[in-house]
Amino acid sequence: MTKEILLYEIAHARTGDKGNRSNISLIAYKPEHFQILVEQITEQKVLEHFADRKPTKVVRYLLPNLGAMNFVIDDVLDGGVNDTLNLDMHGKSLSFHLLSMKVMMPL
Amino acid sequence: MMKSFLVGCGAGFSGDRTDAAAPVVKTLIERGLPSAIIFENLAERTLAAHQLTKRARPDLGFEPLLELELEPILSDCLKHNIVIVGNFGAANPRGAAKFIKALASKLKLNEPRIAVLEGDNLSDQDSKPLLKEQLGDSFDEENFVCANAYQGAREIAQAIKGGAQIVVTGRVADPSLTLGPAMAFFNWREDNWDCLAGASMAGHLLECGAQVTGGYFSDPGLKDVPNMENIGFPIAQIFEDGSCIITKADNSGGLVDVRTVKEQLLYELHDPSAYITPDVVCDITNATVEQVGHDQVRLSGVIGHPRTASLKANVFFDGGWFGEGEISYAGPNAEARARLACDILQKRMGKYMHLRFDLIGISSILGDDAGRMLSRHSAGQNLDVRVRVAAQHTSQQVIDLLLREVTALWCGGPAGGGGVRVAKRQRLSTQSCLIARDKLPASFHFYDDK
Numbered sequence: 001m002t003k004e005i006l007l008y009e010i011a012h013a014r015t016g017d018k019g020n021r022s023n024i025s026l027i028a029y030k031p032e033h034f035q036i037l038v039e040q041i042t043e044q045k046v047l048e049h050f051a052d053r054k055p056t057k058v059v060r061y062l063l064p065n066l067g068a069m070n071f072v073i074d075d076v077l078d079g080g081v082n083d084t085l086n087l088d089m090h091g092k093s094l095s096f097h098l099l100s101m102k103v104m105m106p107l
Numbered sequence: 108m109m110k111s112f113l114v115g116c117g118a119g120f121s122g123d124r125t126d127a128a129a130p131v132v133k134t135l136i137e138r139g140l141p142s143a144i145i146f147e148n149l150a151e152r153t154l155a156a157h158q159l160t161k162r163a164r165p166d167l168g169f170e171p172l173l174e175l176e177l178e179p180i181l182s183d184c185l186k187h188n189i190v191i192v193g194n195f196g197a198a199n200p201r202g203a204a205k206f207i208k209a210l211a212s213k214l215k216l217n218e219p220r221i222a223v224l225e226g227d228n229l230s231d232q233d234s235k236p237l238l239k240e241q242l243g244d245s246f247d248e249e250n251f252v253c254a255n256a257y258q259g260a261r262e263i264a265q266a267i268k269g270g271a272q273i274v275v276t277g278r279v280a281d282p283s284l285t286l287g288p289a290m291a292f293f294n295w296r297e298d299n300w301d302c303l304a305g306a307s308m309a310g311h312l313l314e315c316g317a318q319v320t321g322g323y324f325s326d327p328g329l330k331d332v333p334n335m336e337n338i339g340f341p342i343a344q345i346f347e348d349g350s351c352i353i354t355k356a357d358n359s360g361g362l363v364d365v366r367t368v369k370e371q372l373l374y375e376l377h378d379p380s381a382y383i384t385p386d387v388v389c390d391i392t393n394a395t396v397e398q399v400g401h402d403q404v405r406l407s408g409v410i411g412h413p414r415t416a417s418l419k420a421n422v423f424f425d426g427g428w429f430g431e432g433e434i435s436y437a438g439p440n441a442e443a444r445a446r447l448a449c450d451i452l453q454k455r456m457g458k459y460m461h462l463r464f465d466l467i468g469i470s471s472i473l474g475d476d477a478g479r480m481l482s483r484h485s486a487g488q489n490l491d492v493r494v495r496v497a498a499q500h501t502s503q504q505v506i507d508l509l510l511r512e513v514t515a516l517w518c519g520g521p522a523g524g525g526g527v528r529v530a531k532r533q534r535l536s537t538q539s540c541l542i543a544r545d546k547l548p549a550s551f552h553f554y555d556d557k
Contacts, residue, residue, distance in 0.1 A: 012330060012366060014323070016375030019539070025373035027366065052473060052480040061379050065395055065408075066369050072377045078476045081152065082426065082537050085463035085476045085497040093472050 001107040008099035011037060015095040020080040022091045024098050027068040034067040040103050046071055049101050050094070053078075071098070112292040113142035114285045114309065115342040115356075118176060118193075119316025121148040125175040127316065127340045130356035132180045134342060136187050137357065143267075143288035144184065146176055146193030147281050147314045154278055155423040155535050157198035158230055158253035169203035170195035174210060181211060185219055190267055192284050196275040198253075200224060203275045204554035219273050222266035226549030227278040229254035229420060238422055241540040250425040252535060256418045256542060258549040259385030260307075261297060263287025266551040274551075278421075280384045285310025289345050304389040304411025305349020311382070311389075312353055312371050312406065316340050319353060319371040321361035334360025350407035352399060363402040372396065372406070381412070385419075385544075388412040417541035426534035430506035431497040432513030433467070435526040438490060442469065444521035445492040451520060452496050456509050460498045467493035493526070499534060506531050 007026075010033045016023045026041060028034040043058040050058075050073060057074040077091045078084035088094075115135050117128030128144065135142040148170045161168025170176070173195050184191050196203040204221045211219050229238060230253035238254055239246045258276070260283035266274050268291050276284070289295070289306040297303075312319045319341050321332035332338075339359025344352045353363050372391065376382055382389040390410040399405045436444045449464045456462060464478055465471035469489055474480030496513060500506050510529040517527060 008329075012326075012370065014370040014374055016373075018375060018377070019537070021377070023373070023375065023377055025370060025376075027369050027373075029366075053475050061377075063373075063379055063392065063394075065393055066372070068369055068373060070373050070376060070379055080537075082535055083499075085429075085431075085499065086472065087465060087467075087495065087497075088472045097473055 002104040003107055004102050005105050006099065007041065007101045007103050010103065010105070011099065013095035013098050015090075015092050017077060017081060017090045020075050020077050022073045022076050022094055024071045024073065024095050025068055026071065026098060027066065031067045034064065036103060036105065037069060038062065041069070041101065045101070046073070046098070049098070050076055110293070110347045111140060112289055112345050113138060113140050113342055114288060114313060114345060115142065115144045116147070116313040116316050116340050117144050117180065118146045118148055119314060119318060120150060121153045121170060122172065123316055125172060126179070128176065129179040130359055131340045131342060132183050132189060134357045135189055136183065140344075141188070141292060143190040143192055144180070145284040145313060146191070146195050147284060147316070148193060148195045149197060149278060151421055151537065152535065154197055154255055155253055161198045166202055168199035169197045169206065173203060173206060177207060177210060178214070182214060182216055185216055185272055190272060190274070190288050192263060192274045192276070192288055194276045194279055194284060196223065196277045198228070198277065200275045200277050201554065207273060207275070208554065220270050221273045221275060221554040222269070222271035222551045223554050224258065224262050224266070224274065224276040224279065224549060224551045226547060227255050227258045229256055237542060237546060238420070238540070241542055242422065242538060245538060246422070247424050252423040252425055254420055254422040256420040256547050257385055258418070258547075259283045260286035260290055261386070262549045262551045264290035267291035269553075271553070280386070281314035282307040282310030282384050283386055285313055285343065286386055293347055298413070300387050300411030300413060301409070302349035302411070303387040305351065305409040306345050307384050307387055307389050308372065308391060308394070308406060308409045309343040309345050309351040312368065313341050313343055315371065315374065317361060318374065319367055320355045320363055321367055324367050324370060330366065332360070332362055336360065349409065350405065353404045353406065354402055363404050365396050365398055365404055368396050368404045368406065383415055385414065387414050416544055418544050418547050420540055420542050422538045422540065423535045424538070426536035427499060427501035428503045428506040428531055429497070429499045429534045430510050430529070430531040431495060432510050432527065432529040433493055433495045434513060434516050434520070434524045435493045436521065436524055438523065441492045442466070442487055442489045444523065445494045446486060447521045448494050448516055448524065449496070451516070452512060456512055459505055459508070460500050463497045465495040467495055471495060503531070
């Protein structure tokens with residue numbers, strides 16, 4: 001049996017930016033939840049979740065020691081801090097958009 | 108007990124809180140270990156803005172808050188041998204050194220030994236061929252504004268070993284501000300990669316000030332942070348093997364735990380096995396973050412690889428003008444009136460430029476500049492909606508025209524519009540390139556205007 005919950009309930013995140021590239025860390029609160037992130041929060045799913053921002057590529061780096069992963073998302077910032085018309089020109093709030101993804105938790 | 112050295116952080120960006128450094132210095136003094144304090148005042152854009160300032164006023168172009176930053180701590184730092192390292196020199200490190208000397212004199216302190224780092228500025232005529240060579244056709248000479256290379260820690264360390272009490276830099280990599288004094292203290296060789304990488308990551312954790320001590324972290328109910336109104340700035344205790352323990356100023360708010368440290372460790376990082384600085388390539392793949400006490404977190408296991416053969420430079424070009432305007436609608440049918448305002452602006456101004464529209468409170472962040480997300484939203488019944496329009500154009504006159512159109516919604520737009528605000532600013536577009544290290548020698552000298 002599984003239950004659908006928000007990623008927000010089991011992990012935290014922070015966004016950084018360099019040019020037109022965003023990186024979003026995703027960190028499990030509990031070590032035992034890291035594997036769930038590895039299985040369910042894949043590069044493809046993140047690409048789809050950010051579709052409205054037109055990312056061209058997502059690379060996921062795993063840091064099992066930290067119970068964390070780092071997503072590097074290309075071309076997601078409409079040109080980046082100097083070019084975009086977005087209010088949030090750094091894309092700082094994207095971390096919480098990532099946390100709005102759903103995960104299936106075993107009961 | 109392994110030898111250790113403390114580095115505190117007094118500012119994490121240009122415009123950071125100017126009352127943050129004094130409690131850090133007080134804590135450094137009380138701990139009684141050899142120590143330094145860093146000020147990180149430069150974002151990518153900030154430096155270009157300072158370059159423009161310097162053109163208009165050759166005596167300026169350094170951090171405008173320098174006096175507010177240093178006045179509360181200068182006396183204590185000089186008295187207790189706490190080295191001050193800051194990139195507050197920005198576009199004019201010599202100007203900043205002159206200013207600090209005058210400040211010391213005003214405070215009736217002995218004249219400090221101030222080292223000035225140079226070699227980062229590529230904005231002059233002589234540097235253009237180098238930039239052209241790297242950027243090729245994308246080097247737009249007509250609109251070129253300025254360029255700076257990221258220099259490293261070596262010259263900071265040399266200056267401190269030479270007796271500097273204050274080191275003023277322009278563009279150096281943020282972690283190098285911390286690595287420099289640590290290299291000087293431990294006498295690390297330039298190819299002691301693991302130690303250099305460990306201390307660089309300590310610097311990375313410090314460089315955004317409160318971002319590692321509970322700032323940019325709090326989420327009420329889930330990630331609570333005590334006394335955020337008095338958040339303490341961080342201090343790293345760096346050990347001889349390059350590992351460190353992150354703490355913060357005594358008697359302050361905020362918190363240091365494994366969650367705050369992990370978030371900042373990965374901040375603005377791409378491949379965790381290759382975080383490239385001018386000094387070393389850091390690999391945190393097997394790093395460990397552990398709570399070792401209250402508000403004390405140890406970072407260990409960082410590995411270093413040899414530094415790259417090139418340095419990164421940011422090159423700025425005049426990018427025309429950016430303008431934005433806002434107006435609010437409230438009460439019954441507010442959203443429909445807000446959408447009508449967008450429609451009017453699009454019909455009158457859309458022929459001159461691409462307009463981005465946001466309905467703040469409905470969709471203003473997660474969509475792209477093409478507005479595909481907002482157009483998918485069916486009109487709802489929001490009772491409090493703020494319209495935002497934004498655009499860019501090479502001509503300031505065209506942006507002014509747009510802003511006047513937003514203002515004209517007062518009298519000529521939908522019913523009940525209020526709270527118009529308009530703003531414009533000059534845009535800078537950026538390109539980055541890598542330049543062979545041997546073409547960009549850095550150097551330092553002790554400031555003396557006699």
